[in-house]
Amino acid sequence: MQEKIIILDFGSQTTQLIGRRVRELNTYCEIVPYNKFPKDDDSVIGVILSGSPFSVYDEKAFRTSLEGIRGRIPVLGICYGAQFMAYSNGGTVEPAPSREYGRAHLEKFDSGNPLMHGLDQRTQVWMSHGDTITSLPEGFNIIASTDKVAVAAYQVDGEKTWGVQFHPEVYHSTQGTQLLRNFVVDICGSRQDWSAASFIESTVAALKEQLGNDRVILGLSGGVDSSVAAVLLNRAIGKNLTCIFVDHGMLRKNEFRDVLRDYEGLGLNVIGVDASQKFFSELAGVTDPERKRKIIGKGFIDVFDEEAHKITDAKWLAQGTIYPDCIESLSITGTTIKSHHNVGGLPEKMNLKLCEPLRLLFKDE
Template identity: 80%
Template sequence: MQEKIIILDFGSQTTQLIGRRVRELDTYCEILPYNKFPEDDQNIKGVILSGSPFSVYDKDAFKADLGRIWGKYPILGICYGAQFMAYSNGGKVEPAGSREYGRAHLSSFSKENKLFRGIKENTQVWMSHGDTITSIPSNFKIIASTDEVKIAAYQVESENIWGVQFHPEVYHTEEGTQLLRNFVVEICGCKQDWSPSSFIETTVAQLREQLKDDKVILALSGGVDSSVAAVLLNKAIGKNLTCIFVDHGMLRKNEFENVMRDYEHLGLNVIGVNAHDKFFGELAGVTEPERKRKIIGKGFIDVFDEEARKIKDVKWLAQGTIYPDCIESLSITGTVIKSHHNVGGLPEKMNLKLCEPLRLLFKDEVRRVGRELGMMEHLITRHPFPGPGLAVRILGDITPEKVSILQNADDIFIRGLREWGLYDKVWQAGVVLLPVQSVGVMGDERTYERAVALRAVTSTDAMTADWAKLPYDFLAKISNEIINKVKGVNRVVYDISSKPPATIEWE
């Protein structure tokens, strides 16, 4: 059985990042709500307690039963996790004089302590807390300090239990990976045997056992998640898998034909459906973003359902749901940031059992699995693309003419990124058609035509994103080419907003 680290989520925005860092150490981990520690799991090697938006004194603060894990497993508390352990054992946590946020340096730490082995002096760490631990129980000992924070880290004496007030999971903590490695590998004793090849071997065997000779359908989008899920299932059950690729008319230029050709090359059994008329008809005159999304979502389900019913004796619906989808959808705070098209919906309507072979993987792990499966690199590195397609990159109502304009502008931008060697350096890119027109001059004539915005961001997981610093020469060339070649556009702007506060997509 697969050994694992359990990460108890107290609501921190960086909990997923802790999971990613542990997985990067070739160690399997699971992120669970703070109050859902599993019963009698013999494969647990250690526990990490995440940060939280709450203070330990808040009446709504999340409180876990530490008695279930204390002394039974190695524990690492991060930020709120460290404060909660100290507070629960009689220590004192108080509001900091000013919010401690940003870079700090460990001015002193115990180099011989197992948690800090191999870490250089005065290493940079990242703080993000409003409260601070001001005193610790008598059986706790301070093992690290900064100039501003006396109790930056502690260990419970004679126990494999540590707390750190900084965030080792974020990139700004210079040796955070080393600290996590010390905990996961040296302290918890994990063998680091979680790899793409081991995942494929285990998952294919599990799929064969789960599905046997049953027929399975899967909705393809052309994206990396559904594509990898399809190839993995094809490896497990072959001809019993049927994939359905719905073209709602708002894909990128020539994308439907290109993706169908790729899937044929992969040996997948794919049904392609042209549903342009249906979607354009239902979207006519609709301008509100969420309503556009719902119309496209329902329309997709209707088309998929109609095609699926033509296949006899289907018992399973497969989806490319990945781990961040599941974590966000089961958010313990109850706050919905966005709905995920893969989580829920289709099974209720179609009365099928659900199969999600990638639900344990982060996006970067999905790509690693795809490479291990021998998939084409351009499929694996394909940028994320919204399910509603270009409909959420057209501000205002949707018409075939607007889609055509946007497809042509987008094609120039994406091809340019590839030709200049920039495509793989950005997380996501696209063009947005704005609901404004501007005055221009072409030749001797004044024009009054549309404006488009180029959007390109860098990110590791889409939770946060920064605008990509693309070369000026490149932007100038793309702007010139779009204005010269795309009829109806006379102005190009570049979006330099980061997430937060902006989102990656405009709608």
């Protein structure tokens, strides 16, 4: 079973970035809502709590129980995550005299603490918080401070549980990757055996097992996501994959023709459909970007559905859904960041099972 780090998402704008940094350490991770920890998953080797747009004392603040996690699995709280653990265990979190946003330096830290290993004196970190921890619960010990923040980082006695009030995942925390490496590799014990390259072999094998001799239909957009999904599926099932490439009229000049030729050069079994006039008429006069996306998404499904029904023995619909699609379409705050036409389920009339080989990958992976 693939070992993994779980990131509990409390709604921070940098949650995805934490995930990227962990994967850059050749360690697989998954981002899940703050209250959806997979309790029965024995492959979890560590947990990271993200930041949040809320204060821990807000009525609407996201809260969860860490019972069964703390003391059993290493935990690292970042910003809100650190404040949440302190506050929920009897510590005090209060509004800072002024919001601290920007560069700071660790004026002192415990260089012998495993989380701080290898950090330079006065290493630069990035702060972004309006609250600060003013008192820690019993058993929580300060391991780092800045000139303005006494509790920049802490560890809990007798536990592999840490909290940092700064953001190690961002570029401006100059040794943030080192701190995350200390947690993920040295503390959690990651074998660092995961990579996007290793994903290819394991995914092709998994697709062969999942799909067998079934026929699969995939909608191509001309973009990276669906194209990579198509090549993976082609490696797994060959001609049992039928791709449908819909021209919605928003491609570059001659791109539909050129990309269709490239797809055929990749050995894909592909059907090209020029539906540009349909989309032009439906988008006429529309200026709102979100409405445009919904019109294009619905139009794509309508055209695709019409073509797919011509393939009578297909059992699966494949899509190039990637990880950010899932996260952005509905954040844990309940607010849509951006809708994606390939997230949210299939039209019931298609009566196909869903296959998403890239669902757990970021785009650059």
